[in-house]
Amino acid sequence: MTDLSIQVRQVDAVAVLRPEGFINAHTVRQFETALEALVQEGRYTILLDCRALNYISSAGLGAIMGLIETVREHGGDILLCSLQKNVFEIFDTLGFTQLYRVFASEGEALQRLNGKD
């Protein structure tokens, strides 16, 4: 089993990035590279589907923080969905649930973001 694998797909206006495994100082460069590639391609609305993310350390949070201003300056955003309880607690403990919109499921997030509700 690899430490981290990342799938990316485009659903209408939203780039859905699904990390599987864990994001820490060892795997963060892979995560950061995937995020940066989306931004370089002009895909500024990014949904992190965290259903298969076992945990994220501050290294991973830093990678998200490092891009949030750039995507928002271009009218996009980084959003989260399907967080496991321990991952939600990490975001919530640091107050990040105020900074990022969090959705219960990918379906709910895509409906809202693609204006289909």
Place this chain on the structure above:
Amino acid sequence: MRARFEPESFRLVIPSQTRYLNLVTGLAKRASMVAGMDDATSAKISIAVDEAVTNVIVHAYGGEADHQVDIELRFMAQSLEVHICHNGRAIRENEVVLPDPREYVKHPRKGGLGLLLMSRFMDEIRFIETGEGSECCMIKHVV
């Protein structure tokens, strides 16, 4: 060297490389359960250990891969103690400045969150300089 007979404890010594982080955090999580912590608390302890060991590898040793990190877990009567020892650059308690999460939300930036997670997820954190090197001691009480 520290006494290793009382209390019950075990040690893990790893090279200063991040590829061993998952091994350490997995052990820390299992040890927390053995100490009587619930699943959620054990997950928090494993994150705090990840952050502390990462600090040693990245900051104390500056990313140099040929050093050692000594992790000892001590099973106390009402708590679990995690001692992370190294011979790299020491972190002094008076240098530790925890970021304010409210400021982070207003002014997003990279870095500085590891110590904050450690302090939020553990009950006590101490940075100690010994004759043999430096130590980060983290304590979580069993409730």
